[in-house]
Each structure stands twice: as structure tokens, then as C-alpha cells.
Amino acid sequence: MKLHEYYSKKIFQEYGIPIPSGELAQTPAEAKKIAKKIAGPVVIKSQVLVGGRGKAGGIKVAQTPQEAYQYAEEILGLTIKGLPVRKVLVDQAADIKSEIYLGITNDRAARRPVIMASAAGGVDIEEVAHKTPEKIIKYHIDPLMGLQSYQSRDLAAGIDLPREHWRAFGDIASSLWDAYIGSDATLAEINPLVITGGGKLLAVDGKMVLDDNALFRHPDLEKLRDLDVDQEAEIRAREHGLSFIKLDGNIGCMVNGAGLAMTTMDIIKLFGGEPANFLDIGGGASAEKVAAALEIILSDSNVEAVLFNIFGGITRCDLVAKGILEALVRVKTDVPMVVRLVGTNAAEGRQLLKDANMETADTLAEAAKMAVAAAKAYQKS
Amino acid sequence: MSILVNQNTRLLVQGITGQEGLFHTEKMVAYGTKVVAGVTPGKGGEWVLNGKIAVFDSVKLAKDATGANTSVIFVPARFAADAMFEAADAGMDLIVCITEGVPASDMMRVRSYLDQKDVRLVGPNCPGLLTPGEAKVGIIPGNIAIPGKIGVVSRSGTLTYEVLYALKNLGLGVSTCVGIGGDPVNGTNFIDTLEMFQEDPDTDKIVLIGEIGGTDEEQAAEYISENVTKPVAAFIAGRTAPPGKRMGHAGAIVQGGTGLAEDKITALENAGVKVAQHPEEIPTLL
Numbered sequence: 063m064k065l066h067e068y069y070s071k072k073i074f075q076e077y078g079i080p081i082p083s084g085e086l087a088q089t090p091a092e093a094k095k096i097a098k099k100i101a102g103p104v105v106i107k108s109q110v111l112v113g114g115r116g117k118a119g120g121i122k123v124a125q126t127p128q129e130a131y132q133y134a135e136e137i138l139g140l141t142i143k144g145l146p147v148r149k150v151l152v153d154q155a156a157d158i159k160s161e162i163y164l165g166i167t168n169d170r171a172a173r174r175p176v177i178m179a180s181a182a183g184g185v186d187i188e189e190v191a192h193k194t195p196e197k198i199i200k201y202h203i204d205p206l207m208g209l210q211s212y213q214s215r216d217l218a219a220g221i222d223l224p225r226e227h228w229r230a231f232g233d234i235a236s237s238l239w240d241a242y243i244g245s246d247a248t249l250a251e252i253n254p255l256v257i258t259g260g261g262k263l264l265a266v267d268g269k270m271v272l273d274d275n276a277l278f279r280h281p282d283l284e285k286l287r288d289l290d291v292d293q294e295a296e297i298r299a300r301e302h303g304l305s306f307i308k309l310d311g312n313i314g315c316m317v318n319g320a321g322l323a324m325t326t327m328d329i330i331k332l333f334g335g336e337p338a339n340f341l342d343i344g345g346g347a348s349a350e351k352v353a354a355a356l357e358i359i360l361s362d363s364n365v366e367a368v369l370f371n372i373f374g375g376i377t378r379c380d381l382v383a384k385g386i387l388e389a390l391v392r393v394k395t396d397v398p399m400v401v402r403l404v405g406t407n408a409a410e411g412r413q414l415l416k417d418a419n420m421e422t423a424d425t426l427a428e429a430a431k432m433a434v435a436a437a438k439a440y441q442k443s
Numbered sequence: 444m445s446i447l448v449n450q451n452t453r454l455l456v457q458g459i460t461g462q463e464g465l466f467h468t469e470k471m472v473a474y475g476t477k478v479v480a481g482v483t484p485g486k487g488g489e490w491v492l493n494g495k496i497a498v499f500d501s502v503k504l505a506k507d508a509t510g511a512n513t514s515v516i517f518v519p520a521r522f523a524a525d526a527m528f529e530a531a532d533a534g535m536d537l538i539v540c541i542t543e544g545v546p547a548s549d550m551m552r553v554r555s556y557l558d559q560k561d562v563r564l565v566g567p568n569c570p571g572l573l574t575p576g577e578a579k580v581g582i583i584p585g586n587i588a589i590p591g592k593i594g595v596v597s598r599s600g601t602l603t604y605e606v607l608y609a610l611k612n613l614g615l616g617v618s619t620c621v622g623i624g625g626d627p628v629n630g631t632n633f634i635d636t637l638e639m640f641q642e643d644p645d646t647d648k649i650v651l652i653g654e655i656g657g658t659d660e661e662q663a664a665e666y667i668s669e670n671v672t673k674p675v676a677a678f679i680a681g682r683t684a685p686p687g688k689r690m691g692h693a694g695a696i697v698q699g700g701t702g703l704a705e706d707k708i709t710a711l712e713n714a715g716v717k718v719a720q721h722p723e724e725i726p727t728l729l
Contacts, residue, residue: 320691
């Protein structure tokens, strides 16, 4: 789960990292009031969970409260990469002498966290990593030991940070590590970390991504989930305990298990169709779950056929078949359905569906071909 | 012969009195696995399955009383790291963690600790292991595989069952099936398993089932080209997965240009591995 800049920085501040003074505004009038209080130039920053806000006109410097009003009005009317701007952060403008990068993330291949610093701050770090990897200094951190002071010093020296800033830099790195661990983040990034004209270090922009698996430890943070970034169907699916991702095709699919769900999408494509979604209904597909899933799939008007692919291991296929039939009583549709049931009690399940005049398939390849054909026939009718 | 689990496996179940733990214990016992003990803190002294299996308060007590050498974990995600630390400290040889949803930070601490000890971890977020005809440790349905000489290693659950079932339908048997799990930070990986299959005299051929996310398949490909002489067939799920979206499994995500199915397929093919277009094609490639 991604956190907005303002909240990431709020967490950084709680852990002792210096940030510019600023407040959140939802209206131009609020922005003006905050600017008046700050009494100096301010930066108006759109709070949306995408990169490239500046290029899209979502970040502007205002010299006066009146200008703050005007820019806030402009930015609050923007939609950036499909996301509406609902809030702006009004920050005191920093006196920037130079900009550096500091971030911590999970290095999957190394199976431990990695801390990274670069003298090339303020730009897209992935681009730096790609084009000039030598400009990024990295250290892996043993999660049982935590970040050590010498590692922070080595990072500072590695990016040629003037010695007078080493101590402040070390304190910030150490606080960032605490924030990263304390919030169960998978990314905690300060970009840029600014050295001001007055010789202070200041986290001007911040980004945090939290581990969805660890949100049970942070109920306060889970409440901050920005639902704008998710499709409405994905939000509804989450409420029903389903894992759903909308795609652009016309064949809906309902599968038990994530790997098999991806495979079902792939095989639809392989036989000339386009999957409309990823959907994992998990184990023990009850009628309620199947019905909820079917409603979500059919709420997409592009869907012209639905493919059920259920491998009954622990799950019993006859119960799944009953679930599908019950769901179809609740969800009225003329969209063709193809069902493939394999494994425990599959024969009984298939018979139930045949009795209800539903198309059934034995193999996955056969099921995919049938679904692709059914979608084509539905288009014509 | 087989790898990791067999007739000599003396299994204890952590979380045996929970709904999942109890359900799958019954299935494992019915398959013939030697389940010797259960652990649920606070329920020591109780018995489950009509007095067949004793419950202990700790892994250490269970091990001392029964000689258990392998633990399978069914506890909720928030207690999983503690369960793995406990099993490792009690001296288990093999720990299999079925639990899904373990925080990545917990897993990194577990890995860092377990790497210093002489213990093997499989999982978490995995279906476990099956050595057909000998032992089932985890949740892989016993009736979808027959004994044979094909080693199967997979990051997925039901997709693995699909492959086992396709093999069985053609009369092809399996030495051991290892579900390594779909989390970004886990225990045993593809390379560890490939090494064991390569050394196992009763495994002739290997099936590798991967998916998008991370670079484990690419590393496995490199290992195969240098170290594996047995024929390997593979399938990679997620060719059609959009970037930036987590496809169910915590580890199944294409990020910053890495983790793409195409890259994994190319790497495997360059290592001489036959890669199937869909899972039912795998048996024909062996």
C-alpha cells in the first residue's frame, strides 16, 4: 500500500527526520490561509499516488498567499494520470543548495533490506540506477542487527557528502531505518534530501510503501488507503476476500489459486482471446463467494464469456458446482459460461452443471478454446 | 527414494488444534504420513484425532517426547515467524511453513537467523511437499500424484496440482513434489531443490513451475546450464499479467522492468530447458 507524500513525511517527522513546515489543504482558501501562516514562499504540491507530478503541472511555487490560492485552485482541478487531485500539501519553500537521495527498500534477490544513497537527488532514482548505476551507493542491512553507524558514514563518504553534514546525515539514515522497520515498509525514500543554504538537511519529498501482509500491525495506517488508485471492482472484491484485478479483455475468469488464475489468463490469450480479469477465489468456494465474484466479473460490460477453472484438491467440485448454480439464480445474465472442474468429486460436479445446461470442459486447453468461441458467438448475436 | 520427506519423516504439526491444522493433519495421517505430535501453546496434554496424536505446549517438549524431525506450520500469519524461530531452536531438520500472509520484514529476520543454523525451511505461503506413496507434508492432495521418477518444484499451489494431475493422467509418476511458495522472501528456492533432484538417484527428470516476479527463475536457469544434467521442463505463469499489480501471491509482481515472464522463459530456453505454452503440455515435453 502506497502512502501519500504528506503522510510519509509525517511518519518521517515522528521518527525525528526534519521536514519543511507545511499543512494539507482541500480548498484554495485553506491553501491561502496556510501560506499566510508560513509567511514566505510556499510550494503547492498535489497529493496523488503517481510519479511525474511536477511535469504534469501538479507542483508550483507561490510567492504570496494570493498566488497560493490561485495555484491551489488550478492544481485541485487537475487529473494526473487518471487520478483526481483532492488534496494539496502547502509546504514552506526550502532554500536549496544541493539535493541528494536516500532510500531503503527490500532487496528481493538478497532477501534483506538495502539502503541506497546518491548525490544525484531530486530525479527519478530508477533512471539513475539504469543509466549511471555507479552513482548509487548501496549497503545491505542485516535485519537482525539493523543499520550500523559505520554504514551511514560509508554512504556519506561514498556520495562525497561534505564532512560537516555526516552527523546529521547519519541521524537521518538511522531515523529512516527506524521508520522503515516500525511501519513495516517495503520502501522508505527521501528524494530529495536537501542541503539548505543555512547548512541544514531537510526531507523535502518523501515516499513510503507499506507491506500489505503487515497491515494487521498498523490498523491506523490501513485507514489511509487511497481508494482512488484502485478500480471500484477491485475495492468490492477486497471486501469479499477475493483477489481481483481488472484487465482490458472480454473473457472473464474465475479460478481458485493465484498461479492457476494467471495461467488461465495466459491460456485464454494463447488461444486467441483476451482475459478481462485476474480473479482468485481462494479455497472453499462458497455460493456467496462465487456469486459475489460473478457479480464483479459481469459488472464489466466488456465481458462476453466467463470461464470457471476450478481445481478441486481440498475444495470439493460438487460444492463448487452448487455454488455456481446458486450464484446464477442470484445473478441473472445471458453471458455464456464455460466451466471446467477437475479433481475431488469432479464427475458429480460436472453432472450437476450438465443437468443445468451449462457447458463443461475436461482440460484447461479445451475450456479456453470453448470460452474464446463462446465470446465470439456472443458478439455476433 | 525421494528428497526431503519420506517414510522416515517424523512429523509434528504446529497449530494442530486450529481448524486448518486439524483438517490437514487428518489428511496427512490418512495418507500414511507419520504424524507423531502436535503443538499448540496452552493446550499441552490434550489429544486430537480420537486420542491418536498428543498435543504439547512447545516444539522442544514435543521433540523430546516423540523424536520428531520435521515440523509443518499452520499457525496464523502474525505468529508464523515465532513458530519458525521455535522450530529452528528446538532442532528440527526441516520446517515447512504453509501459512500465507507472513510480513516480509518477519521473513527477512527468519531467513537471517535460519541461515546461521543447520535447518532447512520450505515456504511460507506454500502447499508443502509430497513424496507419493510415502509422505505428505502440507496440503497437496494425495490422490493427484503417483510414485515415479519425476521431480517437481513450484512457486504455486493449485497450478502445481494441475501439473501433477496432467502427469498422473498419462501414467507418469513423481519422486517428490516441492512447493516452495509464492512469497518474495522464502526458504528453500529453485536452486536448492534442483541441486537435491540432481543428486537424487531416483529422480530422472525435473519439472520447474515458476511465475512472474523476482529473478529466481533466471538464477535457476543459470544454475541448470552449469550443474543440472537431467532433463528439465518448465512452465512460467503470468505472460499476460500487467506490470505493477500484485497477482495474488505477494511475490508475483512485475516491478521496475524485472520479473517479466518473457525474460524468465528466454533464460530457461537458453539453458536448454523446454518451456511449455500451457501446463497440460508439460508431460509431452518430458
